[in-house]
Amino acid sequence: MHRPCPPPHALHAGTLVCLALLCLAPAARAEEAAASAPHPFALSPLMGSSGLSGATLTPSAQITDWGRMELRYDRQIPGLAPNRFGGTDGHNIILGFGLLPNLEVSGRLASNNMHGNCYTEGCGIRDLSANFKVGIPLDAAGRYHLAAGATDLGGQATNFRSYFGVLSYIDNRWLASLGVAQRQSSRNRQGASPLHGPFAHLAYQPLSWARAGIEYTDGDAWANAHLLAPAQWLPQDWRAHVGVSTRLNRNDTTDQAWWNIGLSIPLYRVPSIDAGAKAQTAALTTTPTVRATSPIATPSASVENIVSTQAAPSPAPQPFPEAPRHSFQRLPLLGVVPFPGHSSVSALPPDDTVDTPGRDIVTRLNAHEQAYRQAAIPALAPAQAQQTASSFIPQPTLPLTLEQAQQLAAALETQGLEDISIGHTPQGKLLVSINNATYAWNAVDAIGASLAALAQTLGTVPRDYQLVLHQRQLPIAGVAGRTDCLEQWLQNTTPSCNAGQLFSAGSAALAQWFDGAQWLVEQQAASWKTTRLTLNPLLQSRVATEYGVLDYSLGVQLGIEQPLWSGAWIDIRQNIPLDESDDFQNGSAFGSARIQNELDRAILVQTARLPLEQWMPSLAQPAMQPWGLTNVTGQVALGRVDADYTGTVGELRWEPGEGQHRISVLGGYLRKEDDTPRIGRQMTFDRYAQPALLGYRYNHASTRTYLELEGGQFMNADRGVRAELKQWFGDVAISFYMQQTSPETSLPSRRFAGMNVSLPLGPRKSMMPGRHIQVQSVPRWAHSIQTLVGNSSNDILSGYGARPDTPRLDSHFNSDRASLLYYEDNIYRIRQVAQQLRRSQ
Incomplete structure (x- = not known):
């Protein structure tokens, strides 16, 4: 069908937007020249209105960064058929995730209105659907990417389903994409996906805070522009934008122009362990270092049989893929390497210090490998190992005095730990048993807190130690090493011996560590003396139903826990309602829930x-x-x-x-x-x-x-x-x-x-x-x-x-995270928690 030439005013807004940004090129060159790096910024993926990263209507082969949550809102529903409720005018809400290194998924909610009852007054469209995209880089430089995916999967209605493949080229400031899509016909003819046939888009980012682009699909064209929030306006690694799109020819797919906003949140960021820590330690994930890992202990292995060398510093956690497990020699905890010939291997930890937002997986892997080779200590040659081993003579362990045991118990209690027992094994090693009920997010934090207390009180004297962490009196983690080397490791200096080795309940019989123990301090800060209170939010919701876009019942659950004897407690929970939408009120559609x-x-x-x-x-x-x-x-x-x-x-x-x-x-x-069915909770048969x-x-x-x-x-x-x-x-x-x-x-x-x-x-x-x-x-x-x-x-x-x-x-x-694999992967966190708590005291 022949399309009439668009009138001048139809091109006016988009043309002005693009020309205005293109005219900023001189300023862009000045900004780049002023920056120390050759590329001061890169084109990070932006979520589009279809629920996939790319331009507004067309996807690119870029994948949402691994570990990010993307939110986007458009005051427009592209592709919706005309209706008496506003046609394409409506609310388009996207929630997406970079779920895996090469996979992004999202959910999309499209509705003409937010509160209308479809049964009594009509509501136009109200559609909840899922989208996905998988992609891979095609070259080592990460400039060419290939991806495929689909929109509008699931649900009874199919309004915007398309299947597509796309090839993209990325070069610092430019992003160009070319693809082809196949649209599936709508079952109820309420709308159709704009993504059909050949499609293309071109994006240009002349400044770190401005991006513009044009796109084409299904015979129509649009222009868009985005203003990106400066990094200093947002929490660390967050991103935000506000944008405007306009059509460049006459079509019924969208209105003339509309606006959108977006927010990108890194899910892997961890706040400070202590609110009183100094400002420079507020972010747990900023140390430019590389993690070491721990071999699985065997009965014939001991911490004295490890060659000492410099500790490899710890990395910041990013959800970037680790290097292949055969790439590098496995390192035990706290930065010491085993004798040459050790067959265990470990993956390279994620490290945000070598990442530039928006870079592809291959580039990230290469950067990780380079960082590891620069920071990790290579394996010793056989001659060096023999010389080092012969010169390493375990220093005698000094007897633990009652005063020292009491000082250590007080330091552990100060860190919030309970059921503290301090003593020694029949071989004279320091033995520490503690229970965690304070570090609720992650037991790894409790390990770091206990090592901080141990190094602070006994780190100046060489003494072999064994520490067991319990959760509800169940042993879930163990660390064995020497106190003076632990202190050196926490001070980022070269340990002269093994600072510690990790164990899990599955890799070692931790309970047997206490056989023959002689306790100097026993059950200090007993957990049964403390009643625990929790306030847990409660939420019942219904999303995108015929009664409304979001209906909810909100409450709070008051929890009381009273520990009793070992491993036993009383658990009482009382539900208290706070607020609810009209459809959750008693006698309404969802009142019984x-x-x-x-x-x-x-x-x-x-x-x-x-x-x-x-x-x-x-x-x-x-x-x-x-x-x-x-x-x-x-x-x-x-x-x-x-x-x-x-x-x-x-x-x-x-x-x-x-x-x-x-x-x-x-x-x-x-x-x-009660025989009465409780719809939404337990509908009993x-x-x-x-x-x-x-x-x-x-x-x-x-x-x-x-x-x-x-x-x-x-x-x-x-x-x-x-x-x-x-x-x-x-x-x-x-x-x-x-x-x-x-x-x-x-x-x-x-x-x-x-x-x-x-x-x-x-x-x-x-x-x-x-x-x-x-x-x-x-x-x-x-x-x-x-x-x-x-x-x-x-x-x-x-x-x-x-x-x-x-x-x-x-x-x-630890929420199913008490394995040796998990502990190894979080050695950076153990040390940084210990360092933060030491500095905050």
Whole structure:
């Protein structure tokens, strides 16, 4: 069809925008000349209105940076068919993630209005969909990229689905993309994807704060411009922009012009461990260093058998891919290398100091490798090793006095640790046992705090030590080394011996470290003397339904925990409603799912490690240690669960070796006290709940990715399976899952797809325990959004795939991050926490 020539005013706005930015080229050259680096900035990916990074309507082959969350809002719904509710005028909301090094995913919500009831007054379009893009660089320089993906996946309606492939060229200030797309026809003809046929776009960034571009798709053209917020206006590594787009020819795909805003947040950033730390230590992730890692200990290995050398400094955490595990020699904890010939290898840690935003994966890998080779200490030659080993004579360990033990216990208590026992082994080594209830975000912080106290009090005297960290009296981590070398490591000087070696409960029998121990201080700051209080936000939500874009019920859960004996505590939770939207009020569409003022939980919990080596002595043999059978843990919860049930839930957990695998078994018998269905919480098909679940988790450590599979009978007698991909960014976890279950009744099988966001709330270090009360941070707060898939209708269903609301064993194991693989990957954090706490005192 012949398109008429656009009138002059249709070209005016976009032309002026582009010409204005192009005229800034002289200023751009001046800015570049003034900068010390040849390229003062790079084109970082911007999220587009389609839910994929690129231009406004067309995607590029760039991938959203790994570990970033992208938010974008457009006051326009491109491609929407004319209707009486405004046509393309509406709200377009994008939430996206750089989930993996070569994968970005996003969710898109498009709605003509925010509050209209589609049943009573009409609402136009209200569409919730998913998008994805995978891409790879094609050359070592990272200038050419190839990507493919799709828009508008899932949901009952298909309004904006397209499949595409795109090739991009990136050269500092320029981004050019060329691709082809195939649009799928809309089922209800409410709209159509603008992405169809050949498409192209060109972007130019003359200044660090300004970018302009033009794009073409489906026979139409647009121009856009963005103003980028200066870095000093935002928190570290955040990005923000405001933009405007205008069409360059007459078409019905969009209005003449519209505006948008965007925000990019790094999920891997970790705040300071101590609010009182000095300003220069406020960011935990800024030290330009490279991490060392720890070999798995074997019964024949000891810390005295390690050759000393200079400590490799620690890196800042970025979610960039690690180098291949065969690339570099593996280093043990705290910067010492083993004898030549050690066969273990380790991946290169992520390091944000060698990254430039927007660079491709190959460039990042090359930069990481260069940084590692510059900072890491090479393996000693055999002759050097022999000379060094012969000159290294372990210094005698001095007896630990009662005064020294009391000083160390006081320092550990000052750091917020509890159940402190100080003594020595039959061989004379210093032995430290502590329990963590203060560092709620991550047990790695508790390791750093304990090493800081140890080095501060005993770091001037050579003394072998063994330290075991407990969580709810369960041993989850161990460190063994020498105190004087630990102090040297924390001071960033050259250790003269092994400063420490990491162990996990799966790689060593930590409980056996206490055999024959002679205690000088025992159970100081006992945890049972302190009652724990938590305030946990509660949220029930419905997104993009016929009743509204967002309906919610908001509340708070007051939690009281009273530790009892070892591994036991009483857990009481009271739900308190705060606010709710109209559709969550009593008698409304979602009223039965609203948060109510009720007792949600009142249980007695007992957790314990199963002493299989005592029941079966053959398991204690060295040949059995790699199986990690000393790391089998059990838990029983008895009482009121999830406001409606009373009964018992039991769980077993096994995480052998380095922690690459984890197996769990959960079962229970619960009786429902009320026969009334509670839509949105537990829609019971039987008065008795008998969950029986088997779970498996695989840890892909190089990208911090968990693959989880769980199956069996769930709470409401529905049987099926749930598969989940969980990606960790620091202490934030983003999960995507698929589940399918079939009730025992005549109801059909249902399949759901969803996303879960899990993050800690409150300060990294909770209030100090004392005066019998401790207000704790929330270790994990999670919220999920799911939708029915593979069905002709998209009904709002709940109660499928439900699990009993009792504490999970994974939560006691640092939110399933208590493996040797995880500890090795966070050695930088251990040292930086210790250094921060030392400087803040």
